[in-house]
Amino acid sequence: MGRSFGFLWSSTALSNLADGVLKVGAPLLAVSMTRSPTLVSLVGAAATAPWLLFALHAGAIADRADRRRIMVLANAARTAILALAGLLALLGLLDLWLLLAAVLVAGVAEVFADTSAQAILPMTVPDDHLTRANGRVSSAQMIGNDFVGAPLAGLLVVALPAALFGAPAILYGAAGLLLLGMRGTYRLNPDAGERRPLRRDIGEALRYLWSHRVLRSLAVTAGMLNLANAAYFAVFVLWVVGDGSQIGLEPGGYGLMMTAFAAGAVLGSLLSGRAAGIFGEARTLVGSWLISSLLLLVPVVVPSPWTLYPTAVLWGVVGAAANVLVISTRQRLIPAELLGRVNSAYRLVGMAGMPLGAALGGVVAEFAGLGAVLVGATGVCLVGVGLVWRALSDRISRPLTSAPALSDISGSR
Known part of the structure; x- marks a missing residue:
């Protein structure tokens, strides 16, 4: 570099x-x-x-x-x-x-x-x-x-x-x-776009994202995962912290959990390339999202500090690894002249569900309880992983961007 x-x-x-x-x-x-x-x-x-x-x-x-x-x-x-x-x-x-x-x-x-x-x-x-x-x-x-x-x-x-x-x-x-x-x-x-309306460039990016099978599937799955995780973690502190919670941590213990998550994320970021080289890009990405989704059940099934901290580390490892691979994949698949626009369209789809998920998690918890939110969010994540697995099933054993990448994976299927 x-x-x-x-x-x-x-x-x-x-x-x-x-x-x-x-x-x-x-x-x-x-x-x-x-x-x-x-x-x-x-x-x-x-x-x-x-x-x-x-x-x-x-x-x-x-x-x-x-x-x-x-x-x-x-x-x-x-x-x-x-x-x-x-x-x-x-x-x-x-x-x-x-x-x-x-x-x-x-x-x-x-x-x-x-x-x-x-x-x-x-x-x-x-x-x-x-x-x-x-x-x-x-x-x-x-x-x-x-x-x-x-x-x-x-x-x-x-x-x-x-x-x-x-x-x-x-x-x-x-x-x-x-x-x-x-x-x-x-x-x-x-001279790009000097005399074109900005909305035309934006429309071109949205059409490209929607017509590209892999990018569309990744964006939809990211949106589902972010919505579900926002709902999960909006109320997770009530499940973890306080005398009336399931785990009973002090506030300082919750901060320690976030530090454990951050430590795992740094490790996952640094090891993502090596993991992709061993297992393949698509397999590593889908596997990371699947493991991250299943880990959401651990604090529900085994509500204990002894399982919470290692789970937080693993959340960080697989979440960061998936994030690095998704960003790298977008940068390879999107043509250079469209990269800024399509990237931002992808992030809009991926992030739009976060404020909605946080609000939804609070409302559902009020009426159905914290457990319903945590288990329901896990279910939404697993559905999203299933969608991206189906989209990438023919590429699990080879790089996401291997030839004939664009001709095979574009189209409105």
């Missing part, structure tokens, strides 16, 4: 460390401003809603413009808005609505930065190094978001709330500067 990937990876590591601080710190700061669950939940919504609103547009722009420049501008925007929020906090002028506005703007910038980052990575490494490169990026994301960013946010909220914005602002600024070290241009077609 060359110089450009090194700068890209370093920039990704810093920006994800900033993401981790902001993701955990903003809700903690909101709790100090209000005790309303609805208002506090708006902070999380402000961070994720931009994906539903701007993902398709970000993908279309990534296919028209220089992807590195988009990332630099997005990091500059995040630096500016968070520096302003930090100054307001330092002066005692920051309130909940200004906090929401800062998180929302930073979230919009994240959509453009992350969409371009996934589209630019194949331009920095050879095709046969994609899985390894994505594994390194995924491990950096996990370390930044969970291992370092989350505990750092807790310290900053207590020590100096203004630093909760100042630290990410500095990190985003440094991430943008590192991208300037990447040589060359990262715009595919200088």
Whole structure:
């Protein structure tokens, strides 16, 4: 892997460390401003809603413009808005609505930065190094978001709330500067789409995704898994934490479980390429999703801390491995000139179910109980795995992108 990937990876590591601080710190700061669950939940919504609103547009722009420049501008925007929020906090002028506005703007910038980052990575490494490169990026994301960013946010909220914005602002600024070290241009077609409406480019991406059998199946399955997992983990804390829960952990024990999950995810990210080389890409991907789905039953059938922690590690291993393989597969299957748009369309389908799943999990738990949510979510995951198994059954013993990839697996079957 060359110089450009090194700068890209370093920039990704810093920006994800900033993401981790902001993701955990903003809700903690909101709790100090209000005790309303609805208002506090708006902070999380402000961070994720931009994906539903701007993902398709970000993908279309990534296919028209220089992807590195988009990332630099997005990091500059995040630096500016968070520096302003930090100054307001330092002066005692920051309130909940200004906090929401800062998180929302930073979230919009994240959509453009992350969409371009996934589209630019194949331009920095050879095709046969994609899985390894994505594994390194995924491990950096996990370390930044969970291992370092989350505990750092807790310290900053207590020590100096203004630093909760100042630290990410500095990190985003440094991430943008590192991208300037990447040589060359990262715009595919200088004249692409100059006189076409943006909605035409978006429509082309949606049609391509829907007509491609493998990509369509992966997107639908990812959407089902994300919806089910969002429902599961929205109420899982009630199953695990407290005297009246099934497992009876203290809050600190739940945090330790999340650390175990993160450790497994880092390991899974680094080992995904090796596993795919041994078992095959399709077999590893489907097997990882199947194991991850079945593991959801373990805390239900055996509600014990002694089984919960190793289960969390395995959740992280197989979940991260599947994520790396899915990203690498998309980057290989989607033509370079469509990569930003189709990638963002895929992520929209895959992520759209998350807020719905979280809300659905709470409603079902109120009327049918926690166990019904946990078992029902497992069932939805298994149905999704069955769908993708059927779509990939003829490719289990060979690479997902082996010839004749596009001619065999495209079409509206």
